[in-house]
Amino acid sequence: MLSAVYDGQWDLQLAERQRPVRSREDDVLLAVRATGICGTDIGILSGAYGAATPGVVLGHEFAAEVVEASPGSRFAKGDRVAVDPTYFCGACAACRSNRPNHCEFKTVSETGVSRDGAFCAYHVTEERFLYPIPDETSFSEAALSEPLSCAMTGTAKLDVRPDSDVVIVGAGTLGLLYAWCISLRGAIGTIAEHSPARRAVAATALPNGWRVVGTIEEATEKSGGMLDIGVDTTAVAIPDLLRRTRPGGALLQIGLRQSDTNIDVGYLADKSISLIGSVDSAYGSFQAAVAAITKRLIPVERLVTHRIPLDGLRDGFSLLGCDLERKRLGRPGDAIKVVVDAFS
Ligand SMILES: [Zn+2]
Numbered sequence: 001m002l003s004a005v006y007d008g009q010w011d012l013q014l015a016e017r018q019r020p021v022r023s024r025e026d027d028v029l030l031a032v033r034a035t036g037i038c039g040t041d042i043g044i045l046s047g048a049y050g051a052a053t054p055g056v057v058l059g060h061e062f063a064a065e066v067v068e069a070s071p072g073s074r075f076a077k078g079d080r081v082a083v084d085p086t087y088f089c090g091a092c093a094a095c096r097s098n099r100p101n102h103c104e105f106k107t108v109s110e111t112g113v114s115r116d117g118a119f120c121a122y123h124v125t126e127e128r129f130l131y132p133i134p135d136e137t138s139f140s141e142a143a144l145s146e147p148l149s150c151a152m153t154g155t156a157k158l159d160v161r162p163d164s165d166v167v168i169v170g171a172g173t174l175g176l177l178y179a180w181c182i183s184l185r186g187a188i189g190t191i192a193e194h195s196p197a198r199r200a201v202a203a204t205a206l207p208n209g210w211r212v213v214g215t216i217e218e219a220t221e222k223s224g225g226m227l228d229i230g231v232d233t234t235a236v237a238i239p240d241l242l243r244r245t246r247p248g249g250a251l252l253q254i255g256l257r258q259s260d261t262n263i264d265v266g267y268l269a270d271k272s273i274s275l276i277g278s279v280d281s282a283y284g285s286f287q288a289a290v291a292a293i294t295k296r297l298i299p300v301e302r303l304v305t306h307r308i309p310l311d312g313l314r315d316g317f318s319l320l321g322c323d324l325e326r327k328r329l330g331r332p333g334d335a336i337k338v339v340v341d342a343f344s
């Protein structure tokens with residue numbers, strides 16, 4: 001089967017790989033139906049996010065159809081599922097202290113990062129990572145369960161109120177999913193996004209009452225230049241957000257990019273501001289994300305701007321500003337979520 005293999009910085013090979021096989025009782029063989037390109041994939045290829053293992057098949061945001069499960073399984077051939085790609089053992093110190101997103105075994109078991117992922121036609125995973133989806137939910141919608149689960153995990157760390165002034169930096173998939181998660185908790189906010197092309201697409205995918213503007217300054221225009229809650233998906237906006245955060249406010253940093261930055265820690269203390277990080281999913285988030293998608297509480301299909309076949313994956317990365325030929329990152333065009341939905 002054709003597989004997208006990470007072979008080092010800027011090196012993505014479309015190579016033939018053997019179809020994986022079940023080796024344990026609770027393993028399920030899946031036919032992959034839709035896999036989204038994530039900012040993390042771009043971070044891996046550009047070298048900004050150094051957690052991936054060379055030789056691994058990338059792809060962690062996916063939905064699939066069951067091909068083969070054990071006779072006693074809850075799943076049977078033909079079942080449609082969303083797949084939680086973030087491994088947790090359930091038994092290590094991190095898992096037992098309610099931090100499964102930091103499972104000690106994640107570094108060798110994370111799908112599409114340190115273990116073969118889903119930019120290929122078949123995948124094997126444990127039954128406990130599968131979530132059924134109904135026929136009315138498309139595979140590409142279900143493939144957004146993972147990023148939505150991450151956004152739900154981060155949103156749960158914020159005290160969102162109807163009177164909160166919220167600013168999100170970046171109108172990519174996570175920026176928009178955060179807007180929806182925060183709006184479900186009752187607040188109306190603004191997204192700041194540099195790219196005019198992305199602003200135009202994002203404007204069609206916003207929750208009611210939300211706006212998308214060019215800068216953080218514009219985003220705070222209606223609230224006296226200040227905000228209560230800031231979410232940075234870009235890993236570069238925290239200093240700017242912090243200067244505008246009201247006493248008692250909170251900033252959430254979710255951009256997976258190594259970056260040193262200077263902030264006024266005295267202001268942080270004096271104004272009782274919380275600076276929070278968040279990655280991957282907490283217990284319960286994935287199920288909540290699947291429900292939000294299948295019940296259409298969040299119209300994730302509006303975020304899917306492009307569908308491509310696996311053999312066009314390099315072009316898919318270009319659409320998101322990741323130029324693998326010239327080995328450089330540029331601005332994304334009008335793409336938000338690019339989904340691979342044809343495999344060979
Ligand atoms: Zn992702």
Ligand SMILES: [Zn+2]
Pocket residue numbers: 088089090091092093094095096100102103104105
């Ligand atoms: Zn664990």
